[in-house]
Amino acid sequence: MASTKRRRSKASKPGRLHRWMVRLGLLALVGGLVLVGYMVYLDVQLRERLDSRQYQLPARVFARPLVLREGMVMRPDELQTEFEALNYREQATLSEPGQWTREGMDYRVWRRDFVHADGREPAQVVSFRLRNDEISNLRGEGGERLKEFRLDAANIGTLLGGGDDRNPVRFADIPPLLANTLIAVEDQDFLYHFGVSPRGIARAMVANVKAGEVVQGGSTITQQLVKNIFFDHKPSLWRKFNEALMAVLMELHYEKGYILQEYINEVWLGQQGSRAIYGFGLASEFYFQKPLDTLEPHQIALLVGLAKGASYYNPWRNPERALERRNTVLDVMQEQGLITAEQHRVYKDKPLEVASAGAAAQNPYPAFTERLLEELRPYYSYEELRTSGLRVYTTLAPSVQKLAEDAVSGGAAKLEKDRGIQADSLQAATVLLDNHSGDVLAMVGDRRPHYPGFNRALEARRQVGSLIKPAVYLTALERPFDYNLATLIDDAPIRIEGDNGEVWMPSNFDKKAHGQVPLYMALAKSYNLATARLGLDLGLQNVRQTIRRLGVQADLPRVPSMLLGAVEMTPYEVANMYQTIANGGEHVEPRTLLAVSNADGEQVQHFRRRANRGVDAVPAYLLRFALEKAMREGTGRSAYRILPGSVSFAGKTGTTNDYRDSWFAGFSPGVTAVVWLGRDDNERTSLTGSTGALTIWTEIMRQLPHRHGRIQAPRGVEYKPVNARGQYMNPEYCRGGTELPFSYETRLQPAPECAGRDRWRWFRDLFGDDERQEAAPREEMTPGWGIDPRERQRREERERQLQEQLRRDDEMQQVPQTEEEPLQFPQTEEDLYLQEERRAEEERRILEERRRRNEEIMRERRQQGVPVEEAQPWEEEDQWP
Known part of the structure; x- marks a missing residue:
């Protein structure tokens, strides 16, 4: 019995072992099936995510490209500023795109390949000479x-900051040194493993045991990419397990080149506020302001080192750690034969060479960008601008923006110091426009130009003071039969009582009344009394309409004080108004936006120049002349202590009550600029337009290139000398007077002191008034500078010849010379016109009589047998009998 039990016990052990083996097998089978199913699930998730993945990229903004042209005015410091904006490096010899060299005044530039709005332009070298601030020998x-030769456009930031940001690069564009360094530092078995590296894990374990802490990880580049795409950075065994599985799956489906490309675009390399810097492409611009393919080995080493911990090795906060980490990577590069021992020594001695933290700002031009967003919003949604990677091409000129920023920040500080104003109490804004295109070249909304706060250029509505006065005088000049530049305006006290009993009694700045003054001088001297009287005579509604035609959309109060500047406008609106005057009366809508394309530079939408004729060219030119007088003889004359006298500047000061606002708006032949100075609390500044804003405006204009020479008058304008009473001084009878431009429609009262009968008016009527025809273009005439001496000499020579012809004619007729009675001029222009018509009719009658007599003489001579060719050809005036 006992033996039977023992046999059963022995027989039961193999049975139990078998059953356990079967159970384990089934469990393994089920686990394998579950694992396979889970891997299938992971595989689906992986491929769907990677195959359909699109980076969410904010719109990238580009400045206008600098176009070098033969004969273009450009100073060396301006050119260098443009190169700095492009991150071009000065080198002794050119070795790659993005470099420039200079020998004396001879330049060579190697342009980078760039996709413009109108197509791609490849990398190319250009040479030119910069002599006397002018480009020549462009080759x-x-x-x-x-x-001409167009450089690439500077990247000036991105729109709608915050969130993830990157500048993806393709595998073909990855510098080989970067790829090899990454593999050497992060995953030496990358080219051979299948996603997980057992040898790498073992090597990391040994290193960690020796160090007594975690100093090295065993994750491959593939695993790190999986972690960056699918998981957060919280450590856990479950995350590690999933990383390993998905890394294997990724290696099954994708090539090594694609995996390395995605890792280079996906790794986190820094933070700027809420903006995360992903990928080496953006990190290159963020830390060095250079494209990835132009980095030097020590700069590549720093970026590779940051992949281990961008916050811990932040080169701005922790420069010593960053330098140590960079040198460690350089050591690995030498060990792997990526750089030579000599290169290793040279690059370890170099500093970090990172850009300043401010230079890496996502939006370095906040005032300009705010206006740009306003122009983009009708066409693109917020989501498109934040995630679609659009390329936005703008009008900003980096060199102009830089000098405007320096002039505003430096000028405000200097005024505070020189005039005893509380430090940091003044604020300022400026806007610069290209006259012809309306392009916004620069915009500054704060004396701290890069501060993204309140944008005074677009949002600060302040009373403009005398800046509104040109609209009053333009309204008058559009009535050539009633007003001209020489019309006398009464600068006398004025008193107006409103319906509510309030009394308006303006006064001049000097508290004096100046009596009868010429219209142009009333504007140049900015006389309030004369302006108020003129505006009221013209009518408030007519002046308001003129302001609208100049492009102003701001609210315009229907009160007399509007005529003297009780109008609130922003600097941008003022620039819009004055640019219309500068452009000869053609209003061109200001713009910051030129074109937008997709991330690949395709599907381009262009934004064209939009313009309309708001003011006729003739009154616009006459107003320009008066504003030039304001610069040379009026409230803006101090600017010519610095500005070149050969450039035709025009402009107007503006000062509001209690010196709260200091304005200056003016233009050169090519650029309009407006400057505002004031305090945010609207308190007194003690600055007038001349002592405040004009100083900053002058500094900006001093540094800009300008077209020298004279402004061509449009057809319909002629220059005439007038006396102090605004009467025409006929140069045939007297000299002197002030030469002013007038509309052809203007009829001037003749000056009594220049009285004399023009006996040969009929002669000029018959053969045409050449002088009048030639006077229309007046190409060499410059307002404010007087008549061209060569033109005066030609005119006097023609007059001398005409007088000689008249003398010979009188001798042939043997008409006794008698002294004429002084010609009595009529008292009104209408009387003068009628008298001239009667005289012209009498001269035509005499001419007809002479022609008849000529025909009778010719007929008699033919009857007498005299050959016709021997008869006198009486067609010429100096041979008339």
Whole structure:
């Protein structure tokens, strides 16, 4: 019995072992099936995510590209500023795109490849000479002459900051040194493993045991990419398990080149506020302000080192750690044969060379960007601008923006110091426009130009003071039969009582009345009394309409004080108004936006120049003349202590009550600029337009290139000398007077002191008034500078010849010379016109009589047998009998 039990016990052990084996097998099978199913699930998730993944990229903004042209005015410091904005490096010799060299005044520039709004332009070398601030001898790489050469456009930031930001690069564009360094530092078995590296894990375990802490990880580049795309950074065994599985799956489906490309675009390398810097492409611009393919080995080493911990090795906060980490990577690069021992020594001695933290700002031009967003919003949604990676091409000129920023911040500080104003109490704004295109070249909304706060250029509505006065005088000049530049305006006290009993009694700045003053001088001297009287005579509604036609959309109060500047406008609106005057009466809508394309530079939408004729060219030119007088003889004359006298500047000061606002708005032949100075609390500044804003405006204009010479008058304008009473001084009978431009429609009262009968008016009527015809273009005439001496000499020579002809004619007729009675001029222009018509009719009658007599003489001579060719050809005036 006992033996039977023992046999059963022995027989039961193999049975139990078998059953357990079966159970384990089934469990393994089920686990394998579950694992396979889970891997299938992971595989689906992986491929769907990677195959359909699109980066959410904010719109990238580009400045206008600098176009070098033969004969273009450009100073060396301006050119260098443009190169700095482009991150071009000065080198002794050119070795790659993005470099420039200079020998004396001869330049060579290697342009980078760039996708403009109108197509791609490849990398190319150009040479030119900069002599007397003018570009000449512009030649291409092969020595061929070029009319112009366009550089690439500077990247000036991104729109709608915050969130993830990157600048993706393709595998073909990855510098080989970067790829090899990443593999050497992060995953030496990358090219051979299948997603997980057992040898790498073992090596990391040994290193960690020796160090007594975690100093090295065993994750491959593939695993790190999986972690960056699918998981957060909280450590856990479950995350590690999933990383390993998905890394294997990724290696099954994708090539090593694609995996390395995605890792280079996906790794986190820094933070700027709420903006996360992902990928080496953006990190290159963020830390060095250079494209990835232009980095030097020590700069690549720093970026590779940051992949281990961008916050811990932040080069701005922890420069010593960053330098140590960079040098460690350089050591690995030498060990792996990526750089030579000599290169290793040279690069370890170099500093970090990172850009300043401010230079890496996502939006370095906040005032300009705010206006840009306003122009973009009708066409693109917030989500498109934040995630679609659009390329936005703008009008901003980096060199102009830089000098405007320096002039505003430096000028405000200097005024506070020189005039005893509380430090940091003044604020300022400026806007610069291209006259012809309306392009916004620069905009500053704060004396701290990069501060993204209140944008005074667009949002600060302040009373403009005398800046509104040109609209009053333009309204008058549009009535050539009633007003002209020489019309006398009464600058006398004025008193107006409103319906509510309030009394308006303006006064001049000097508290004096100046009596009868010419219209142009009333504007140049900014006389309030004369302006108020003129505006009231013209009518408030008519002046308001003129302001609207100049492009102003701001609210315009229907009160007399509007005529003297009780109108609130922003600097941007003032620039819009004055640019219309500068552009000869053609209103061009200001713009910051030129074109938008998708991330690849395709599907481009262009934004064209929009303009309309708001004011006729003739009164606009006459107003410009008066504003030039304001610069040379009036409230803006101090600017010519610095500005070149050969440039036709025009402008107007503005000062509001209690010196709260200091304004200056003016223009050169090519650029309009407006400057505002004041305090945010609207308290007194003690600055007038001349002592405040004009000083900053002058500094800006001093540094800009300008077209020298004279402004061509439009057809319909003629220059005439007038006396102090605004009467025409006929140069045939007297000299002197002030030469002013007038509309052809203007009829001037003749000056009595220049009285005399023009006996040969009929002669000029018959053969045409050449002088009048030639006077229309007046190409060499410059307002404010008087008549061109050569033109005066030609005119006097023609007059001398005409007088000689008249003398010979009188001798042939043997008409006794008698002294004429002084010509009595009529008292009104209408009487003068009628008298001239009667005289012209009498002269035509005499001419007809002479022609009849000529025909009778010719007929008699033919009857007498005299050959016709021997008869006198009486067609010429000096041979008339």
